Amino acid sequence: MTVTDDRPASVLGTRRLRKEDPALLTGEAKYTNDLDLPGALHLAVLRSPYAHARIISVDTSAAATSPGVVAVYSGADLADTWGAPMPSAWAVTADMKNPAHYPLASGKVCYVGDGVACVLATSDAAARDALDLIDVQYEPLPAVVDLEDALSDRVVIHEDLGTNSSYTWDLKIEGHEGQVDEAFANAAYTVRERFVQQRLIPMAMEPRAVAAVPQPFGGDMVLYSATQVPHILKVMVALTLGIPEHQMRVIAPAVGGGFGSKLDVYAEELLCVALARKHKVPVRWVEERGENTVATIHGRGQIQHVELAADADGKLTAVRIRILADMGGYQQLITAGIPILGAFLYAGVYDLPHAYDFSCTGVYTTLTPTDAYRGAGRPEATYAIERAMDVLADQMGIDPMDLRKRNFIRKEQFPYTAFTGLTYDSGDHLAAAEMAAELADYAGVRARQATQNVPGATKLLGIGQASYFEMCGLAPSRVLASLNYSAGGWEAATVRVLPTNKVQVVTGTAPHGQGHETAWSMIVADRLGISPDDVDVLHSDTAIAPLGLDTYGSRSLPVGGVAIAMACDKVIDKAKKIAAHQLEANEDDLDFVGGSFTVKGSPDRTMPLAAIAFEAFTAHNLPDGLEPNLEAQVTYDPPNFSWPFGTHICTVEIDTETGQVDVLQYVAVDDCGNQVNPLIVEGQVHGGVVQGMAQALYEEAVYDSDGTLKNASLAEYLVPAASDVPNITLGHTVTPSPTNPLGVKGIGEAGTIGSAPAVMNAVIDALSSLGVSDMPMPASPHNVWKAIQSAQQGASK
């Protein structure tokens, strides 16, 4: 007898096109600046041209009489408007120094782009014209651009703090006291490197945009914003402006990317709400691209001192890390915590004994504030350990792949409790590395390299890898408490089966390009046995989805998606009670397959979910005590982070005459556990890889000594375009997370985390025959040429 499984194949794991895309691709999607808001006034912000200056006077009189201008305000004019300074939600240490920061500066400015005055006018052009008529007298003060200079307190930016150092956060973990020092004293090999994580501009395709719309009666306020965090924003605006929280509604319409830069509470959001309240009309603002480069947060900005100790076999015995982190002129929402998110990952994917010594000092500079940028602390950490591992391999004269294999946490060690006390849920680093090596023809490239990279060669081949662990699924609330973060890490979901068996899902995640509507529909479809087309995902409006903690940190699927799956299970539990009642069967005797309940052994006694949904709606014949309607809500607080991992391998060829780096091949093997939609996974990896590659090869916010950003436009700040992107070969291993019922881990940041070190390791590998052992990012042609020149000068001395 042949048994066939006639259950419908699950939609999970299939490559479904994104339901979001038709509206996005045809321009039909409505972004904040597309909203039609009759009577709205337009806000424009006058920004400081100085990195550091005292404001002597602000004369707004000429601007106030400019055509179309309704009002002009200086920082001092609005000083009484703010109930509290701009929020920063992460005091990483009890004694962290954090200057009061207001939407408009008064007294002094602390970076180029700091707002000093604003105009409200009847059109955006009138508002912009009036900015030129505001006369601000400044007393320029010395800029503080360099982190080590900032640390010296040569110039103290915030006089009331007495120092530019905001905090020092330590994490020292030893099996016994003195273990780290002993390990370094007894090491067969030690590595000591200094890496610079250059400042990056997140450059979301849609700049920021805000519209605050006061409601006609009762004082309610609707705030539209191009934000990743409508829920956090609602709480923070209410607190900062003293608006009762229940009267604040935040809506994030279509949002065109964020990469962490929209995980924040910005001056313009507070200005629009405050001025809309004051003038009792809608107030809107849209950022210009040039403003975006200075007034939206930057990412990275760290100097990393990395030390590794290893035994004779290259096994790591201790890691010591000292970080200097650039916070910019002020703290934004979670500025101080960004390097701390990486603090647990400086041993990478390796089996390190309890011998870890980490310390990070955050300093103020007179530059744009930094904050979360794709990966947020974790790409920096991964870069440091993965570059340092290549240095160690070079010192030992062994292949870096071999060194990594000697140090990987082995498959059988999972779940693995690391020296930090964190438990890595699951992993198989060796499998991912071997798959990547095969896809990249690692051995073949090494063989070609031996014949190609001969003395005098002008085209040098290089291959580099990075193996990473990503700590994501932010986050278990109790862990956040231990880090003094002032919110939890849960996510909420409601699954509502409508009378006609269509389903509404209400999620607290806030997609801005990720494809949640598609992915969440697929999770629900799989659970409930319906079509994803019959699921509508409601999100990003605090009146519709009041509970949530939004989208960042690769958290949406492993926290928000899991909450949805759990809510589906609650719906099924309730439906089962109704089915059991109506089928006159015991609940335990019911199977739920393909959207129908069937009595075990009696295939004709069956009741589809569609029928149950209608019964739940009419409530004519429900079990005693059961509430009508088929709806369930779940708030899920993850018990652990999730730990995606993988290995990326990059092959480059460098033209030694010009310094041009050509990426010949890029292989990314990522393991994000079970995949809901491989098409979305691939898109996330592609984008992430390019963003990390951009750090390695293209991007850097360049400041002059006066603190002026030299590349404040897309002509000069080099975001790679599609024509600059190499072919990316993807592979996946699948190691489900045991932490959650979907076995998922998250994929939003993985590409960025793996790619910068893989590319730079390949670049250094190619140049090693010329004596180049390190060079700063980005490996622009000019920087590569300079590295070759200086290595050759060094060799000739």
Place this chain on the structure above:
Amino acid sequence: MIPAAFDYVRAGSAAEAISLIGQHGDEAKFLAGGHSLLPLMKLRLAAPSVLVDIGRVTDLSYIRDAGDHIAIGALTRHMDVETSAVLKEHAPLLAHAASHVGDPQVRHRGTIGGSIAHADPASDLPATTLALGATYVAQGPNGTREIAATDFYQGFLESALAPDEMLTEIRVPKMGGAGWSFQKFNRRAQDWAIVGVAAWRGSNGSGVALVNMGSTPILATSVSNALAQGASVSDAAQLAAEEAEPQSDLNASPEYRVHLAKVLVRRALEEAGK
């Protein structure tokens, strides 16, 4: 990205455009494809009070075989230069260089005349037409005159055009089967060149011009002279930057630019000699 207020008038012919510019004086600017002027206006680095739109002066969009040279109307779009069969046959270096201007969007809007009149040393077509020994035709209130490309570029974004003159035609000598090469070194495909080289070499000599190696496009006459005197390609290429005054910017120091110019001129001459 909101420009200062300006008035807009549209010209139906070159004569009308010149008359309109004459009426409005120094504060007026011609608007052709807009790909140089409009970004400057949006950044408020330029604030002309009047734009005279010549985009619909369609009788200045042509590519004609004029015997010993090819005549190109100033309002011919880059894409038309790139794909012109006439140019591919008689001035393939120019057609190829046009394919490197900006990105497809720019090439469908931008015009060869706009690019040359803007006189940006970092643009591809000023240097390319300079290398080819082109002549430009300017029309003013008192008629037309010819300006040799070698006399046209007078400083950074400064040309020999009088304020009331309009560039109407570009005359490019036929290359007669000479070998050629266009080397554009940049970091992203759509960027301006960090250094670029337009070069041709034939039985009657050679022409080498440099992109972004000074305040104007630079004719590398030392290279051509050396070749004429029998120097090897690699020796001649060492003279690549003799006429150049390269500046420093985010992409390159002057030293690096000089180095790149030598490498790229060598490569260009090698390719042109094949």
